[in-house]
Amino acid sequence: MGQITKIEIITRPEKLNELKEAMYAIRVTGMTVMQVYGCGLSHGYTEVYRGQEMMINLLPKIKVEIVVSEIPVETVVEAAKKACQTGHIGDGKIFISSVDDAVRIRTGESGVDAIRDRRDEEEIVNSIIKQ
Amino acid sequence: MEKNKRGYRIGLLAGLLSVLLVLPAMAADETIAVDTGDTAFVLVSAALVMWMTPGLALFYGGMVRGKNVLNTIMQSFFIICFVSVLWILVGYSLAFGPDHGGLIGGLDWIGFSGVGLEPNPDYSKTVPALAFAAFQMMFAVITPALITGAFAERMKFGAFVVFTILWSLLVYAPAAHWVWGLGGWLHELGCLDFAGGTCIHILSGVSGLTVCLYMGTRRGYGKEAMIPHNMPMTVLGAAMLWFGWFGFNAGSALGANGLAANAFVATQVAAAAAAVSWVAVEAVVHDKPTVLGGVSGAVAGLVAITPGAGFVAPFPAVIIGAVAGIVCFFAVAVVKKKFGYDDSLDAFGVHGVGGFWGALATGVFATTAVNPDGADGLLLGNPSQFFIQACGAVSCAVFAVIMTYVILRVVDATIGVRVSADNEVTGLDVTEHGERGYVSMDSFSAMNMFTPVAQHAEKAKELQYDIH
Numbered sequence: 001m002g003q004i005t006k007i008e009i010i011t012r013p014e015k016l017n018e019l020k021e022a023m024y025a026i027r028v029t030g031m032t033v034m035q036v037y038g039c040g041l042s043h044g045y046t047e048v049y050r051g052q053e054m055m056i057n058l059l060p061k062i063k064v065e066i067v068v069s070e071i072p073v074e075t076v077v078e079a080a081k082k083a084c085q086t087g088h089i090g091d092g093k094i095f096i097s098s099v100d101d102a103v104r105i106r107t108g109e110s111g112v113d114a115i116r117d118r119r120d121e122e123e124i125v126n127s128i129i130k131q
Numbered sequence: 132m133e134k135n136k137r138g139y140r141i142g143l144l145a146g147l148l149s150v151l152l153v154l155p156a157m158a159a160d161e162t163i164a165v166d167t168g169d170t171a172f173v174l175v176s177a178a179l180v181m182w183m184t185p186g187l188a189l190f191y192g193g194m195v196r197g198k199n200v201l202n203t204i205m206q207s208f209f210i211i212c213f214v215s216v217l218w219i220l221v222g223y224s225l226a227f228g229p230d231h232g233g234l235i236g237g238l239d240w241i242g243f244s245g246v247g248l249e250p251n252p253d254y255s256k257t258v259p260a261l262a263f264a265a266f267q268m269m270f271a272v273i274t275p276a277l278i279t280g281a282f283a284e285r286m287k288f289g290a291f292v293v294f295t296i297l298w299s300l301l302v303y304a305p306a307a308h309w310v311w312g313l314g315g316w317l318h319e320l321g322c323l324d325f326a327g328g329t330c331i332h333i334l335s336g337v338s339g340l341t342v343c344l345y346m347g348t349r350r351g352y353g354k355e356a357m358i359p360h361n362m363p364m365t366v367l368g369a370a371m372l373w374f375g376w377f378g379f380n381a382g383s384a385l386g387a388n389g390l391a392a393n394a395f396v397a398t399q400v401a402a403a404a405a406a407v408s409w410v411a412v413e414a415v416v417h418d419k420p421t422v423l424g425g426v427s428g429a430v431a432g433l434v435a436i437t438p439g440a441g442f443v444a445p446f447p448a449v450i451i452g453a454v455a456g457i458v459c460f461f462a463v464a465v466v467k468k469k470f471g472y473d474d475s476l477d478a479f480g481v482h483g484v485g486g487f488w489g490a491l492a493t494g495v496f497a498t499t500a501v502n503p504d505g506a507d508g509l510l511l512g513n514p515s516q517f518f519i520q521a522c523g524a525v526s527c528a529v530f531a532v533i534m535t536y537v538i539l540r541v542v543d544a545t546i547g548v549r550v551s552a553d554n555e556v557t558g559l560d561v562t563e564h565g566e567r568g569y570v571s572m573d574s575f576s577a578m579n580m581f582t583p584v585a586q587h588a589e590k591a592k593e594l595q596y597d598i599h
Contacts, residue, residue, distance in 0.1 A: 037580055046584065048417045049358045050427060050477065051464020053584035 002112035004099040005073045009064045010038055011084040011092035016062055022083035023066065024129045026075050027117070032065040041089045061092060067099060069115035165250060166257035168387040173258045173266050176382025179375045180269035184211050186371025187276050190426070191283065191476050193364030196357060196578060198558025199284045200364075200568040206291060207276040213292065214275065214299050218268045219243050225304035227254065227267065230314025235305050253313045255385045266382060267307075274303050274331045280476030281339030284357075285349055285555055288563040290548045294538055302338065302534045306330040306527055322523035323497055323505050323516070325394065326383040328438025328489040329527045336483020337531040340474060345539050346548060348473035350555050356581030357475075362422055369426035373402055376433045380440035393501050394440035398433065401440075401452030405432025408456030416464070424460070427481065431459035434485035438520075439493035442505040447496035451489060459485050487524050494520030 009019065016033065023031060037058040044057025068076055077094055085091055104114040117125050188207035195203045214222070221241055228236030240246055243264060251260040275295045286294075309317040310330040317329070324330065349357065359365055380398040384391035409428025414420040435455035436448050443451065463480035474480060494517035497508035507513040542548055549555075554562040561567060 037577075047358070047581070048413075048419055048421060049423055051413075051417070051460070051468065052358070053417075054356050054358055054581040055584050056581045058580040 002069055004067060004069045004102050004112060004115055006097050006099050007066045007068070007073065007076050007080070008095040008097070009066070009080050009084065009092065010036065010061055010094075011064075011080075012086075012090060013060055013062045015084045016064075018083045019064060019080060022079040023076070026071060026079050027125065027129065028066055028068065028071060028076060029117075029125055029128050030066070034063045034065075036061050036063045038092070040093075059090065067102065067115055069102075069112040070117075164257060165259055166386070169255075169257040169385065170259060170262055172387040172391065173255070173262045173382060173385055176378035177262070177266040177269050179378025180266070180273065180382065181211070181375075183269075183372050183375030183379065184208070184273045184276050186368045186375055187273065188368065189364050190368025190372060190430075191280050191365075193361040193366075193368060194359045194423075194476050195283050196558070197360040197569060197576065198560055200360065200560065201566050202288065202559035202563050203279070203283055205288070205564060206279040209292070210276045210279075210295060211272050213296065214272045215268055217296060217299055218264075218271050222271055222299060222304050223264050223267065225300065226271070226307040227264075227312050230308070230312060233314055233316035233319060234308070236308050236312055258385055263385070266385075270327060270331060270379070271299060271303060271307070274327070274335050275299055277332070277335035277478055277482050278339045278342065280478035281343040281474050282346055283475040284559065285346060285549055287547060287550050288559075290542050290546045293546060294542050294548070297538045297542070298338065298535065301538065302334065302531060303330070306334050306530060309526070310523065317523045317526065320522065321506060321516070321519050323442050323493050323520065324438045324490065324523065325441035325493075326380045326437045328434070328486045328493070329523045332434050332437060332482040332486030333490065333524055333527045334531045336479045336481070336486055337528045338535040339478030340472070340483060341532050341535040342539060343472055343474045343479075345536065348471075349475065350552055352473050353471075353583060353585070356578050356583060358578065358581065359423065360578070366422060366426055369430060373429055373433060376402070376437075380437060384441055390441050390502055393445065396445045397436050397440045397443060397448035400445055401436035401448040401455070402429045402432040404449045404452035405429060405435065405456035405459075408453040409460045410456075412457055412460050413464075427463070427477070428456040428460070431455045431481050431485045434459075434482050435489035435492065437486070438489045439496065442493055442498070442502050443496040443508075444498060444501055447492075451492045451496065454492070455485050455488055458488050483528075487528075490520050490524040491517065494518070 011019070013035070020031070023029070038061040039058050042057065042059055044055055044059075047054045047056070066076060073096060077096065080094055101110060102114040103110045184207050188204040191207065192200045192204040219242060221238065223243065223246065224238055224240035225236050228238070228240045231237055243261070246260045246264050248259050248261060250256055250258055251263065254260070255263045275298055278295075278298070279291070282291075307327075307330045309315040310322060310324045310327075311318060317324075322329065351357075376398055377395055381391040381395040384394055406425050406428035409431065410420045410424050413424040432452035432455050435451050436443075439448070439451065459481050462484040463477045467474060467477070467480060493508065495509045497505055497516060498511055499505055499507050506516050509517045539548060550559060550562065
């Protein structure tokens, strides 16, 4: 069985559109996006309510999960890095892990076939990338 | 023949005209002296004051955590309902009915019997008694709603209803009688309270402090973040309060006249000046001018001008408002933290403290030039008025503490006042009302991400009161 790999990208919410476009450019159209909070090296900030000061150093981030089998992992990671990098603290992290198995619920396919684009659905993928 | 006919016609015309001239005089002889302008103004003002209570509901509602928004709103909203019923049944009679010993009205007007379409000259010479009673009803409604801010997010709903019924009858009605009732002892003493600085704001503010001290802090106070979950809602509520306050203060002139105009202007400029001064102080102390500060300041100014709106001139109202903004800011942002009590929505800090300042300020700035039925204050060479004001303020405060404590003990012993610790964590919307304010809301709230910055490190450790 071929290798299935998950790439988790935790980065700034405002980078989401750029990241999506970068993924479309390498023919990755499937992804899961979560709203998360994260901290690393960033300083928090203070809010004040009737004199009561509140500290927050957990900042809103997005976590994008992408699973690939045919498309090389390096391609995905390079594209994501390029899209999300600003050079400032808070750019985030990318985690790569292997997936034991996968299933496409619609067709029941499993393994690598569940992840890679089906030949007969190439047109649909092309239309999504063009939009 | 022609000349005679013309003569008869002239005579008839003259006769008709003279009858017409006499008619108004005939009307003036009748006992109904209702003035349509005054009555229209009082009725509209009553509606404006009613508007203040849902306004308060939203003002408070936005300031609590999302899981308690409906409970907070329901407290104010439901008060409109049951206190109105209480008022017509017995409240009005106790507050404004024929006097007994200077302390309380009687039960003569139960169910508004005797309160009719004719004016009661003791209270409003040109406005029907029913209109006056309706106007006062709205005051009786909003006063206990102010207290809810002190015990937000932790009182059982049933206990709250019982507490409020007892408070309305045993605390508000007597105090209103003292200040406004014919024969009421503070009224006889010459205490000046145009629209309720003493018997409404001091009374409810100090009662609020009593309740929050009795019940203890909210679970996690000082350690968990408890910040407004919906600031725009709070701003809307504050705007509704400000708008309604024109009915509260100007309407208390009980006439569409210059005194009402004075009260209207004083109300506006006091609110405005207080908002400016609160925001200014905040910007200096905390480096940021906040919206919460702006609306809190405005409300503080409205509270402070309430006793004096119809006794002080407009420019002194600016001073009263400006001072109120500063004083109430420190009460809320400094004193509360120093002593560690959880007056959740600052019922005492804004209404109690603001009302105190306003009552005393009335004794300083009052002038008979604005209201001949009032008195001159300290600045016009009459220091005794200041002491009369202090007497009114202190007596309402002491009465509030004692009576509120007694009522709390009774309700706690029978029903239990505070929700269980589990329910407090779950949130009162679900536990008390079986509803949620926001269907999409789940238990993970962004508020969990905030940490209160301990202002006084030692005090932070002491902040954990026992939960009864």
